[in-house]
Amino acid sequence: MDCKQRMAGDTLAWFFGSHMFMGVLLATLVLACSDQAYSFENDLSGDRVPVAELSWSRSDNNWRRVLTLQDHNTRVVLLGTTLLGMAAGTVGSFTLLRRRALMGDALSHATLPGIGLAYLLASHWGFDGKSLPVLLLGAAVSGLTGVAAILIIRNFTRLKEDAALGVVLSVYFGAGIAILTIVQQTSTGSAAGLETFIYGKTASMVASDAWLIGLAGLGTVAVSGLLFKELTLLCFDEGFAGSRGFPVVVLDGILMSLVVIVTIIGLQAVGLVLMIAMLVIPAAASRFWTGNMKRMTIISAGLGSFSGLAGSAVSGVFPRLPSGAMIVLMCGLMFFVSMLAGPSRGVFVRYGRRFALNRSVNRQHLLRGLYEYVEARGVHAGGEVHRVAVPFAEILAMRSWSAGRLRRQIRRSERQGHVLVSADKSVSLTAAGLIEAARLAHEHRLWELYLITHAEIAPSRVDRDADTIEHVLDKDMIVQLEKLLEQEQAVHGIVPSPHPIPSRSVVPSEDTPGDSGELPAASPEPLTSTESTRRQETP
Amino acid sequence: MQVWGAINWDWSLDGWIVLAGILCAVSASLPGNFLLLRRMSMLGDAISHAVLPGLVVAFLISESRSSLPMFLGAVIVGVLTAFFTEWIRNFGEVDEGASMGVVFTTMFALGLVMIVQAADKVDLDPGCVLYGAIEETGSDMLSVAGMVIPRVVLVLSTVLVVNLLFVVIFYKELQICSFDPALATTSGIHAGLMHYLLMILVAVTAVASFESVGNILVVAMFVVPPAAARLLTDRLSLMIVLSAVLASLSAVLGHLSAIVVPGWFGFRSASTSGMMALTAGLLFSLCALFAPQQGIIVRWVRSRMLSYRILSEDLIALLYRMEEKQPQTPRTAAVLRDALLATRFSTSLVLSMHRLQGHVDRQAQQHTLTDSGHRLGAALVRSHRLWENYLVTEAGVSMDRIHEQAEKLEHFTGRELRDRLDQQTQATELDPHGSRIPSED
Numbered sequence: 001m002d003c004k005q006r007m008a009g010d011t012l013a014w015f016f017g018s019h020m021f022m023g024v025l026l027a028t029l030v031l032a033c034s035d036q037a038y039s040f041e042n043d044l045s046g047d048r049v050p051v052a053e054l055s056w057s058r059s060d061n062n063w064r065r066v067l068t069l070q071d072h073n074t075r076v077v078l079l080g081t082t083l084l085g086m087a088a089g090t091v092g093s094f095t096l097l098r099r100r101a102l103m104g105d106a107l108s109h110a111t112l113p114g115i116g117l118a119y120l121l122a123s124h125w126g127f128d129g130k131s132l133p134v135l136l137l138g139a140a141v142s143g144l145t146g147v148a149a150i151l152i153i154r155n156f157t158r159l160k161e162d163a164a165l166g167v168v169l170s171v172y173f174g175a176g177i178a179i180l181t182i183v184q185q186t187s188t189g190s191a192a193g194l195e196t197f198i199y200g201k202t203a204s205m206v207a208s209d210a211w212l213i214g215l216a217g218l219g220t221v222a223v224s225g226l227l228f229k230e231l232t233l234l235c236f237d238e239g240f241a242g243s244r245g246f247p248v249v250v251l252d253g254i255l256m257s258l259v260v261i262v263t264i265i266g267l268q269a270v271g272l273v274l275m276i277a278m279l280v281i282p283a284a285a286s287r288f289w290t291g292n293m294k295r296m297t298i299i300s301a302g303l304g305s306f307s308g309l310a311g312s313a314v315s316g317v318f319p320r321l322p323s324g325a326m327i328v329l330m331c332g333l334m335f336f337v338s339m340l341a342g343p344s345r346g347v348f349v350r351y352g353r354r355f356a357l358n359r360s361v362n363r364q365h366l367l368r369g370l371y372e373y374v375e376a377r378g379v380h381a382g383g384e385v386h387r388v389a390v391p392f393a394e395i396l397a398m399r400s401w402s403a404g405r406l407r408r409q410i411r412r413s414e415r416q417g418h419v420l421v422s423a424d425k426s427v428s429l430t431a432a433g434l435i436e437a438a439r440l441a442h443e444h445r446l447w448e449l450y451l452i453t454h455a456e457i458a459p460s461r462v463d464r465d466a467d468t469i470e471h472v473l474d475k476d477m478i479v480q481l482e483k484l485l486e487q488e489q490a491v492h493g494i495v496p497s498p499h500p501i502p503s504r505s506v507v508p509s510e511d512t513p514g515d516s517g518e519l520p521a522a523s524p525e526p527l528t529s530t531e532s533t534r535r536q537e538t539p
Numbered sequence: 540m541q542v543w544g545a546i547n548w549d550w551s552l553d554g555w556i557v558l559a560g561i562l563c564a565v566s567a568s569l570p571g572n573f574l575l576l577r578r579m580s581m582l583g584d585a586i587s588h589a590v591l592p593g594l595v596v597a598f599l600i601s602e603s604r605s606s607l608p609m610f611l612g613a614v615i616v617g618v619l620t621a622f623f624t625e626w627i628r629n630f631g632e633v634d635e636g637a638s639m640g641v642v643f644t645t646m647f648a649l650g651l652v653m654i655v656q657a658a659d660k661v662d663l664d665p666g667c668v669l670y671g672a673i674e675e676t677g678s679d680m681l682s683v684a685g686m687v688i689p690r691v692v693l694v695l696s697t698v699l700v701v702n703l704l705f706v707v708i709f710y711k712e713l714q715i716c717s718f719d720p721a722l723a724t725t726s727g728i729h730a731g732l733m734h735y736l737l738m739i740l741v742a743v744t745a746v747a748s749f750e751s752v753g754n755i756l757v758v759a760m761f762v763v764p765p766a767a768a769r770l771l772t773d774r775l776s777l778m779i780v781l782s783a784v785l786a787s788l789s790a791v792l793g794h795l796s797a798i799v800v801p802g803w804f805g806f807r808s809a810s811t812s813g814m815m816a817l818t819a820g821l822l823f824s825l826c827a828l829f830a831p832q833q834g835i836i837v838r839w840v841r842s843r844m845l846s847y848r849i850l851s852e853d854l855i856a857l858l859y860r861m862e863e864k865q866p867q868t869p870r871t872a873a874v875l876r877d878a879l880l881a882t883r884f885s886t887s888l889v890l891s892m893h894r895l896q897g898h899v900d901r902q903a904q905q906h907t908l909t910d911s912g913h914r915l916g917a918a919l920v921r922s923h924r925l926w927e928n929y930l931v932t933e934a935g936v937s938m939d940r941i942h943e944q945a946e947k948l949e950h951f952t953g954r955e956l957r958d959r960l961d962q963q964t965q966a967t968e969l970d971p972h973g974s975r976i977p978s979e980d
Contacts, residue, residue, distance in 0.1 A: 105581070163762060163765075163766045166758075170762055170816055171817060177816075178813030281641050281645070
């Protein structure tokens with residue numbers, strides 16, 4: 001049942017993921033085809049973060065403008081963030097499994113000094129310091145040196161990965177800030193443009209930016225798709241990949257370069273502080289959906305692109321919502337939903353499973369308790385066992401269950417037709433209930449016998465141990481146990497208990513031996529008519 | 540007042556800045572040591588981003604920038620961050636880094652949205668939070684007990700005292716919890732409680748440093764000085780002291796370089812907290828390269844020296860064997876090089892070193908051992924052959940494997956060990972291959 005459930009969950013996840021994926025691709029195509037050379041004039045949300053002035057017209061116009069993609073700028077922004085989310089989700093699922101989730105964080109901070117230096121050098125040599133390719137080149141070079149520094153610290157000193165990331169992140173970022181303060185003093189003007197790399201400026205994305213993000217993003221996705229098997233192997237078992245002749249170092253380099261590319265194109269959109277979210281959150285969220293790597297990657301790409309789309313759309317519709325932060329919040333929302341409702345590890349599914357297990361445990365405890373009560377009194381003459389009524393208080397004393405829990409369980413078992421409740425609240429087994437209860441007691445005792453004969457556990461302790469395992473024994477295991485214990489003839493009967501059944505009842509029963517540390521010389525007579533041939537030779 | 544002529548150093552201004560930097564750096568590096576040992580170095584970064592919504596809410600509720608509500612807000616959010624991180628790690632079965640990444644980015648984004656939403660009420664500039672305004676330390680002065688000191692210095696010294704007390708009082712508990720939480724729990728120490736206390740401390744330190752000296756500085760000081768100190772020592776107590784020293788050093792040098800270095804390129808000055816972080820990074824790279832035990836270059840030099848010593852000993856032993864077995868073979872540098880499988884450079888280096896020390900003579904390209912060289916070779920060959928004997932007779936190693944073993948062991952065998960080997964093998968004359976074992980002297 002569990003297996004089926006999981007398969008259903010996976011199928012659902014697959015369905016969800018692939019459809020979202022297709023949707024994104026379609027949207028991309030539509031947007032790309034309708035794209036003409038408009039000039040962008042009005043800032044969609046004007047969201048330099050410490051935002052002061054926002055030029056919003058009327059909000060109903062915004063709704064229409066954003067949702068119907070009338071405005072060219074809207075199209076560009078939505079397309080760009082969607083593709084960015086897709087690329088980051090794809091790459092992120094690899095880095096997550098490689099336990100390098102925060103690599104993106106360190107990396108994005110490490111780009112800052114490169115941006116500043118590129119600006120300074122370019123202006124010094126008489127180029128346009130603010131041109132995007134120059135800045136991104138600087139960012140890439142500086143990011144790669146950051147990655148190299150992390151790898152050197154991790155491989156050549158005794159420090160662990162987290163310290164390496166922390167050192168590189170903070171030092172590079174400090175250097176970046178120091179350089180930015182210098183840049184602000186240059187004669188070529190203020191460097192306000194550079195600061196946007198810290199927080200991002202989605203809204204002022206122009207068509208060329210979107211194309212850059214689109215190309216780089218699609219390229220990233222394509223490379224991940226082509227090298228899917230190799231990268232998966234790298235993430236799961238680096239040593240094995242190496243021993244099979246895969247160029248582990250090259251693959252690692254490719255993965256890190258993909259992270260660098262995604263990070264750099266994302267700097268423009270969401271800024272370096274929040275870029276890490278695009279890399280980590282969709283991937284972490286997709287873990288709740290499936291355990292299959294391929295599906296996880298697709299779902300992660302889907303969640304990422306949806307967050308990008310929804311985040312920038314929300315920020316476009318409502319005033320005063322910075323789009324970078326909104327994209328991240330959308331990611332967070334996706335994560336929260338996945339954590340609750342994910343079909344593979346979600347909270348609901350987990351609680352559901354535990355609830356079902358608890359119920360079945362309660363049911364088994366009730367039936368076996370009733371059976372043992374009846375058996376201990378030896379009331380089996382004339383096949384009228386199931387007519388023996390057990391007082392409610394007696395059952396309550398059998399285990400440490402609350403009266404409410406027991407009452408609910410009795411009602412459930414009554415509905416299943418296993419017990420009958422009489423007017424004085426005493427409970428008796430029905431014929432069907434007796435068969436079921438006998439089966440459960442049989443399984444419990446088989447396991448006890450196994451523990452005594454093969455695991456050499458003291459008979460006084462096996463009851464407890466068997467209690468924990470009996471609920472998860474399946475049929476094959478029972479058959480195996482029976483074979484093992486040479487109880488084949490007992491398939492249809494019930495093994496007697498190898499230890500005295502402790503009298504938990506209010507009324508002490510006469511035929512239960514008092515010394516629980518010893519095996520009983522003779523167990524109480526088993527119930528069914530054929531039992532005398534199957535007496536257990538106690539070990 | 541002018542120091543070194545070129546620097547515009549004003550004690551009433553720069554002195555306070557440096558003091559604030561030192562206070563912040565030391566108070567961050569104290570808990571940072573334990574974060575490093577717990578492999579949670581990124582937590583400083585995470586918490587200092589995540590407290591943003593806490594600050595905004597505290598600001599909105601209290602409608603002031605006074606410290607207490609800010610602290611409370613930040614501490615609550617900091618603990619929540621640690622809690623969520625733990626929770627997601629358990630539920631999602633992802634590693635600590637990823638769950639941290641999920642929590643702190645979402646919190647930070649939430650904080651940004653709140654700031655923008657309440658832009659006219661909140662006077663919090665995220666830029667200010669990130670860069671810090673350590674340069675303005677001297678502008679907000681308070682008079683305490685007759686002394687006029689900056690508010691920042693007062694706040695940061697309080698934090699430093701709290702952190703110091705915490706580390707001193709709970710030193711043993713923190714130590715056990717960092718190295719072995721399970722042992723701590725069985726010894727009756729509440730490992731979870733210590734974890735959350737540490738988180739609170741990290742949050743408090745981050746917040747106190749936030750508006751005064753900036754996020755970068757505190758994040759850097761959580762990680763970099765402890766990491767550098769870790770490379771210098773194995774003792775926790777020494778590591779904590781060293782990290783504090785390195786932190787103060789980077790604060791002082793950082794401010795100096797913020798004033799001086801940009802001047803070389805014709806600029807006025809750079810961000811002090813940025814330069815402090817950068818200086819800490821430079822100190823870290825110095826430690827990583829030149830630490831006495833762990834330094835990358837130190838270790839490289841040490842391994843190169845060992846390999847040269849082994850090569851030079853192999854060379855002497857080779858010459859000894861050649862003179863013993865095939866006195867007619869030419870012993871030119873090229874022949875020796877081929878026999879030792881060494882490079883041209885290292886062979887000639889080792890040969891010239893031996894000639895300098897007087898172990899080897901060269902006449903017409905032929906190398907011969909001098910008397911001292913001969914004694915050296917005899918000792919080495921004696922070690923080698925004694926070991927071969929020992930390995931065969933006492934350790935039962937098969938004949939075809941003893942040579943490689945003895946080849947390794949001969950370099951680490953002294954006179955005393957040779958005598959004992961000789962005793963153990965009943966002072967046999969010949970080694971298992973039938974060669975004579977040279978006598979001592």
